[in-house]
Amino acid sequence: MMESKDMEMPFEMDRRKFFRLFGGGLAVVFVFQDVLAFAEGTEAGLVGPVPADQVGAWIHIAEDGTINVFTGKVEVGQNIRTSLSQQVAEELHVPMSSVKMIMGDTDLVPADFGTVGSRSTPQMGTQLRKAAATARQALLEMAAGLWGVDVSSLKTDAGAVSDPQSGKKMSYGQLTKGRQILMPVSEQVAFINAADWKVAGKTMPKVNGRSFITGEHKYVSDMVLPGMLYARVLRPPAYGARLVNADLSAAKSIPGAVVLQEGNFIGVAAPTLETADKAIAAVKPNWETSKQPSGAELFDYLVRNTTNQNKEKAADGLQAIDGAEMKLDATYTVDYIAHVPLEPRAALAQWNDGKLTVWTGTQRPFGVQDHLAAEFNISKEKVRVIVPDTGSGYGGKHSAEAASEAARLARASGKPVKLVWTRKEEFTWAYFRPAGVIKVSSAFNKNGEIKAWRFDNYNSGNAGLDTQYRIARKEIAYHPSRTPLKQGSYRGLASTANVFARESHIADMARMTGMDQLVYRLKNLDDPRLKAVLEAAAKSFGWNSGKRMEGRGYGIACGFEKGGYVATCAEVAIGADRSVEIVRLTAAFECGAIVNPHHLENQILGAIVQGLGGALFERIDFEEGKILNASLSAYRVPRFKDVPGIDIVMINRVDLPSAGAGEAPIVGVAPAIRNAILEASGIGLKTLPLLPSGKLA
Template sequence: MNAPVFSRRALLQGGALVVGFSLAGRSALAQTAASVATNGFSKAIAPDQVDSFLALGADGRATIFSGKVDLGTGVETAMAQIAAEELDLPLDHVTVVQGDTALTPDQGPTYGSLSIQKGGVEIRQAAATARARLVQLASERLGAPIDALVTENGSVRPKAGGTGVSYADLLKDGRFETKVDSAVTTKDPAQFALVGKSVPRLDIPEKMTGHFTYMQDFRVPGMVHARVVRPPAISATLKSVDEGSVASIPGLIKVVRQGNFLAVVTEREWAAIKAASQLKATWSAWAGLPAQDQLWEHVRATKVTKDDVTSSTGDAEGALAQASKVLQATYDFAIHTHGSIGPSCAVAEFKDGLLTCWTASQMTHALRMQLAAMTGLAPEAVRCIYIEGSGCYGRNGHEDAAGDAALLARAVGRPVRVQWSRADEHGWDPKGPPTLIDLKAGLDAAGNVAAWSSQFHVPEGAAGNVPLVAATLAGLPHETTMAPGNVIQNSALPYGFPNVRTVCHRLADTPFRPSWIRTPGRMQNTFANEAFLDECAATAGADPLEYRLRVLKDPRGITVLKRVAEIAGWQARPSPLKEDARADVLRGRGLSYVRYELNRTYVAGVAEVEVDRKTGQVRVPRFFVAQDCGQIINPDGVRNQLDGNVIQTVSRVLMEEVTFDRSAVTSLDWASYPIITFPDVPQVVTDLIDRPTEKPWGAGEPSAAIVPAAISNAIFDATGARLRSVPFSPAKVKAALQGT
């Protein structure tokens, strides 16, 4: 792997030759890998070429090249299943290379629950096209009609029996040289042998035995270590640096200063940690953040750059004026940090005018463009290689660590590893922005919703390439495409109300760099919609499930609601339950539903809660989920996703909130930004609705969207108090109980 120039033939005939680039460290001996050149590869990466997505080696094994990456969600296993199914290969004959910009096509960032829905479908089409090509070649070789042949276990043979020919013999030069046929006939679901079956995750054995190499474990020869010295205030200016304050630290290589970017580079990691804490620097003051106790006043006062009307049916304002009863409420959702268990890390090397970056970025192709802009290199001179990180689920600090490492590698001329600290991670990763929602509903004499009006206050920029901290501090060029993004999704409703108007006010700015955290926008918007709908049901004296079924016309949505009610043992009655108010612990159940972005995965959930009246503590002992994501690739993998979604979101809803003063984030550790611990992890009961003949949709985000409202509705059912502000902290719960 020491930077040879590979021919196409050698690359493909070697089979496993390329695997080390993206999956380095899949054994204990592979934790240290040599640097890899960023040029000299002739492999296709164009998204319309079969050769971009797969290669068949001389040993009959297939290597799949996926631009989508596994963030710990099982995507690697699912991609292997899809490809093995279409190629009629055993699963252990398929290897997946992920997120290497020199080897994999750009399939877009790994976000939005699109890995299977988009990335997997593209790999399926490429594999099916490859199989069709192999059958065509076999037809020519065997002198048999195409429809008289069948693929099986890596070979093509006559259906009637007889000698076949292996894929390796049919494609000796390793080239398909065929465009992906988007209209290709893929395998009949009735013939599936792997898709739709639970298979063991490929990554779990090494993770369970401690042999898995996360980004934080990765090493390259000659690598040195760095720590960035962060400003005490977000936009503080660096006035002076006393380099003599760290001159005595053994192994010090360089103090790097560029603009407001300040870092130390040393031979060993502990020396970098020590130097960063010991380096004396003078910074200007800065206090440009809003006061936290006035956050929502600040959000409401922020300039609106545009209004997105996400739905408009009938005359909502006119119907509100005629309603028998009008309800109104305001919901808010706090600023969240990603809280990655493993702080972000990256390794970068400049060599011969080329930049290689090993990164846990979920968007290596986009990061490549950002690093190119920051360094002034052409994009083709930058190579980003994905290595799974410990913790992600949204654009956290991994890209920023990569920017740090690239700047420092250029400054010292050696490979540099940048490992963020816990304070770096909590203080400097981009945040899930605050969301504020105002809602009104008009009920008719029968208690039905006759009018619905909602206004969402969301940031204008909440998607695209988040600016790199290193580029900002150093005053280097940016490559950013901060687009409005999908944070407006699920502001519109899935229900058939006669008069509806939903508007998203796009705000000119937000206190911190905005980013995605699992289910961005859709979670906040669904929270407000589903909790407020529960308020309407309670006012009408109606059972929350029956109230939804009255106005939901989508058969698949109706099915998931009925299925979750069945597994949760739902008993029809209005909320609240009105238990003995003298009990110390009150119990309730709450329902929530979403069709993700109103055009894909259906999810319904029921939360069971316990509320301690004296302490205000809320527990969620059980959570039930029914999901229809179309065709399921790996049921066990989908259940993993549902478990993770529920557990992480219960944590976010009950306890997570970024705290800050006028200068910077103050929740810099697990004490000040607590997350859920094992004793409070709920039992998650799932029911999967598999539709093998339908398109596959995503499972990485949708089930998180239902959790906040389900918990809020369950607290109301238990106590009669409505929680409208995430997180549902003990202080907020006690205050709400006092108001009932």
């Protein structure tokens, strides 16, 4: 009876057998599948993943009731291991404690573009909710079939299906017996409304929180394999330097050191870090340097070296602005800044029978897999990338440098190799938030009406380029440029630059018309979500509560990014010595239905504090292709002493889909502070960072 029933059920027999490879330290789950059922296109024994349109690719219910959830997203501190678990638990009607997230392992999880662009909550959250809701439906149908009753009479709760009529009950594990659910993830399946959430929508602690505060969690930099070697890589003295040749003999004579040269790459691997340090120091390279730009000429350089076709048009300026009463032209500049993840880039690589396994801290495990497959000219199936919970990213860990370097040295030495970048390497050879020049011209009337807007960004990027304000005529363009330093993604991408320029300019326009910064914005905005956060921030901050104290000023700014809406208010105090103190900040944020209030607040808080650094003092200094402040004693990041009073207002729109929160809250910080300085001093700063010396000039 059971056998024949099973034949009709959407399950595959006995597919996954889990076992732990290393025990204790490296808890790595391998999945073996029935070779007979998946004979085509697979390696012997280890079988490829279930197609991503199937429930089984995302969710597997073990016989003991463990809900294994598979996602290509990675945990870098944003706490999606917790929030995605909550969403699955909610839709599947299981306790949080039974959900186990398997994240960022290219052998086990469906392919994924990466943990970027605040996509984890809206895209992966939705996908996993669909898979969970489909799985719940399948379990109901299976129980209905077994008991010969109508599906609609059954209930699911706490990981079990029950029939209130007969009193029958079976756990999910008893129903699946650990087999995979092979049925398509339904696009039409109904979700539980956010207003009715019981597990999602609530503050839940970080699911593996204990392991971090005991030191037990293994970041990649903490991992060890038997026989593992430690690596160091030879770095050029400056950007653009070319290796002419190198004398490796002294390095090679150091006992235990493996020294590898492949073209411009020279690296060493040795049984101890101390020996690796000695060996790399013993390499005698000859470098040929070339003329490189310096920080002093950066902004001219970026404008001069645009690479796009719009360059001519950009030079035209806005034509004929009819009847506007006022006009304002300004140029804003934004320096390179560094992400400074506290865990630098790290990778542990191992070759085994032509297959490469790399544990590495990256936001893009499948991107790193592609990179390594191409670099070593092997198929993607021969490359497994695994990302344990990592010591942060902020958009700065999209690339594969450490993985590639460790893999080269592992291949050369025939042993597992771990490479952890030094802080100096991370500051120099990772990538930066792009520097940029933003030219803004506007024409407007005394009554606040904006007639025309021209906005040209050189090099920062597209994100946040458009304006949310009601403007009759606008010309907005991004002009890519030749960047002197390596640049890439950053929290909020170019929004940190574009919103700074736009919101600074708007404040100056408001000031010229004699209107309040907040009133001016509300007058020219249509988007109700943006207006709502502005009003919420202003209310909590006390924007309208009378006169400012002597020497103090208020500033406000707003923006939206990736479905998140933010408004930030700042109060600053200017001292007699022209030092600027940030007295307090208020941010109002809305990103649809809130999945985990405490962790959302942490995301907003983190973005604000990181935003303070970029607003006030963070800047990469460079000269002739050399980074001059490549250390934490020279490059200043926010510390305890730098943090003002921070007030966070979260608007929970249970009627709207949940969006990500890692990026948008950063964009208002710099312009709000800048606009507060404007009100306090009359000085409209036009550079990021605003106050590298801590004082007004």
